[in-house]
Amino acid sequence: xxxxxxxxxxxxxxxxxxxxxxxxxxxxxxxxxxxxxxxxxxxxxxxxxxxxxxxxxxxxxxxxxxxxxxxxxxxxxxxxxxxxxxxxxxxxxxxxxxxxxxxxxxxxxxxxxxxxxxxxxxxxxxxxxxxxxxxxxxxxxxxxxxxxxxxxxx
Amino acid sequence: xxxxxxxxxxxxxxxxxxxxxxxxxxxxxxxxxxxxxxxxxxxxxxxxxxxxxxxxxxxxxxxxxxxxxxxxxxxxxxxxxxxxxxxxxxxxxxxxxxxxxxxxxxxxxxxxxxxxxxxxxxxxxxxxxxxxxxxxxxxxxxxxxxxxxxxxxxxxxxxxxxxxxxxxxxxxxxxxxxxxxxxxxxxxxxxxxxxxxxxxxxxxxxxxxxxxxxxxxxxxxxxxxxxxxxxxxxxxxxxxxxxxxxxxxxxxxxxxxxxxxxxxxxxxxxxxxxxxxxxxxxxxxxxxxxxxxxxxxxxxxxxxxxxxxxxxxxxxxxxxxxxxxxxxxxxxxxxxxxxxxxxxxxxxxxxxx
Ligand SMILES: Nc1ncnc2c1ncn2[C@@H]1O[C@H](COP(=O)(O)OP(=O)(O)OP(=O)(O)O)[C@@H](O)[C@H]1O
Ligand SMILES: [Fe+2]
Ligand SMILES: [Fe+2]
Ligand SMILES: [Mg+2]
Numbered sequence: 001x002x003x004x005x006x007x008x009x010x011x012x013x014x015x016x017x018x019x020x021x022x023x024x025x026x027x028x029x030x031x032x033x034x035x036x037x038x039x040x041x042x043x044x045x046x047x048x049x050x051x052x053x054x055x056x057x058x059x060x061x062x063x064x065x066x067x068x069x070x071x072x073x074x075x076x077x078x079x080x081x082x083x084x085x086x087x088x089x090x091x092x093x094x095x096x097x098x099x100x101x102x103x104x105x106x107x108x109x110x111x112x113x114x115x116x117x118x119x120x121x122x123x124x125x126x127x128x129x130x131x132x133x134x135x136x137x138x139x140x141x142x143x144x145x146x147x148x149x150x151x152x153x154x
Numbered sequence: 155x156x157x158x159x160x161x162x163x164x165x166x167x168x169x170x171x172x173x174x175x176x177x178x179x180x181x182x183x184x185x186x187x188x189x190x191x192x193x194x195x196x197x198x199x200x201x202x203x204x205x206x207x208x209x210x211x212x213x214x215x216x217x218x219x220x221x222x223x224x225x226x227x228x229x230x231x232x233x234x235x236x237x238x239x240x241x242x243x244x245x246x247x248x249x250x251x252x253x254x255x256x257x258x259x260x261x262x263x264x265x266x267x268x269x270x271x272x273x274x275x276x277x278x279x280x281x282x283x284x285x286x287x288x289x290x291x292x293x294x295x296x297x298x299x300x301x302x303x304x305x306x307x308x309x310x311x312x313x314x315x316x317x318x319x320x321x322x323x324x325x326x327x328x329x330x331x332x333x334x335x336x337x338x339x340x341x342x343x344x345x346x347x348x349x350x351x352x353x354x355x356x357x358x359x360x361x362x363x364x365x366x367x368x369x370x371x372x373x374x375x376x377x378x379x380x381x382x383x384x385x386x387x388x389x390x391x392x393x394x395x396x397x398x399x400x401x402x403x404x405x406x407x408x409x410x411x412x413x414x415x416x417x418x419x420x421x422x423x424x425x426x427x428x429x430x431x432x433x434x435x436x437x438x439x440x441x442x443x444x445x446x447x448x449x450x451x452x453x454x455x456x457x458x459x460x461x462x463x464x465x466x467x468x469x470x471x472x473x474x475x476x477x478x479x480x481x482x483x484x485x486x487x488x489x490x491x492x493x494x495x496x497x498x499x500x501x502x503x504x505x506x507x
């Protein structure tokens with residue numbers, strides 16, 4: 001059989017599905033802590049799928065959706081507080097994720113009975129968090145790190 | 155995270171800005187398609203990921219190793235990337251086997267041989283191992299190119315219009331094989347195409363690029379097709395029907411009935427785009443929204459037909475539309491025809507001022 005790509009020579013089983021590694025850090029603790037919590041929720045969901053408890057997705061996915069919403073509000077408040085010039089654009093980006101949140105909720109309801117739905121849910125959660133949520137945040141990283149350093153001292 | 159991570163990539167050729175803040179994430183095992191018009195910078199982005207183009211702004215990380223950043227530029231050969239580019243042909247003077255073994259210089263001869271045969275097996279080309287590329291069909295050459303790209307166990311695979319030179323049938327077959335080999339390999343893949351249906355078939359996630367060198371929309375193929383955020387994205391999949399009008403009570407009155415235009419304000423001038431596959435034809439006209447039409451012509455495409463129709467009644471009377479229906483349309487029958495719109499294929503956009 002064909003062997004999977006070596007991942008830093010470590011066995012893949014020891015990895016969580018997702019993690020906030022260096023390239024995904026915003027370097028503002030309040031935001032990174034929220035992002036880590038979102039990762040934890042995703043890993044709870046993927047664990048449930050992998051352990052044959054996919055019926056738990058219906059209860060777990062709303063945690064992701066609700067915590068995302070709270071996180072977006074905290075993040076928007078921080079951007080506004082520091083007068084980030086593109087704060088409104090970023091808020092619009094968060095609003096634009098509403099349909100994707102509906103999609104993962106719909107998938108979570110089918111995950112227990114459908115492996116393709118469970119697979120699609122796992123995939124979409126990772127893309128939403130890493131490609132839509134965090135990657136877009138990296139646009140304000142340098143601005144916010146600087147603003148927090150200046151404002152944080154006073 | 156394992157995979158490719160590009161953040162805020164910018165690129166200009168001379169004074170022409172080509173890429174404007176492109177960010178994307180390709181987790182290991184997933185395939186992301188960049189879809190966009192000719193000249194929007196797709197190849198440039200792949201060349202930056204590969205290290206063939208020097209990074210001007212942003213960063214590129216592969217399996218958490220920063221390979222390009224303002225003060226970092228890891229050379230292409232050290233990035234552990236497999237390529238299949240249109241202009242990156244097989245070496246004509248080497249056999250299939252030697253083409254595949256070419257990138258395995260780090261292994262001893264025995265291990266290289268084993269590995270080369272292993273990937274050739276995976277793409278179903280072991281029995282052609284001793285042939286030279288010119289004796290192979292285009293599709294077979296592409297499979298060897300894929301084997302060559304995968305042989306050194308890359309961390310990332312970059313595909314630039316990999317099936318462009320193949321005819322329709324061969325293209326469909328090689329596309330399917332390539333996808334299944336990539337999925338077995340569990341490698342992160344970034345692929346470029348300007349064929350939306352190819353992107354839909356291959357991708358876990360599609361990123362649509364616009365002419366301004368920015369990403370217009372990211373999502374599953376279903377999101378791009380059923381939820382296009384901009385008119386440009388909606389139009390990617392082929393010609394569209396259009397109805398213009400003014401919003402009243404959150405909807406637009408048409409010959410097909412009152413169609414909802416959620417998100418558009420009352421009094422706003424809107425364009426409703428309707429996909430040809432969103433217009434259904436029938437010969438009894440007994441469903442709500444059925445409107446009588448005159449059939450102008452029907453064109454059989456094989457598994458479906460394009461039928462040109464003209465509306466007979468109501469506010470859009472006289473307007474022409476294209477319907478795409480499964481199978482053939484019986485134009486000779488001469489019976490009456492009604493058309494109906496499926497709301498899932500209707501997309502409202504504001505009319506430009
Ligand atoms: N080496 C170069 N020097 C100057 N301009 C270039 C160079 N390479 C590409 N360009 C220009 O940059 C723009 C983006 O080119 P690129 O090849 O990335 O587009 P693309 O999206 O891959 O297009 P296609 O779909 O036609 O392959 C184009 O306008 C092209 O003419
Ligand atoms: Fe965030
Ligand atoms: Fe955000
Ligand atoms: Mg190109």
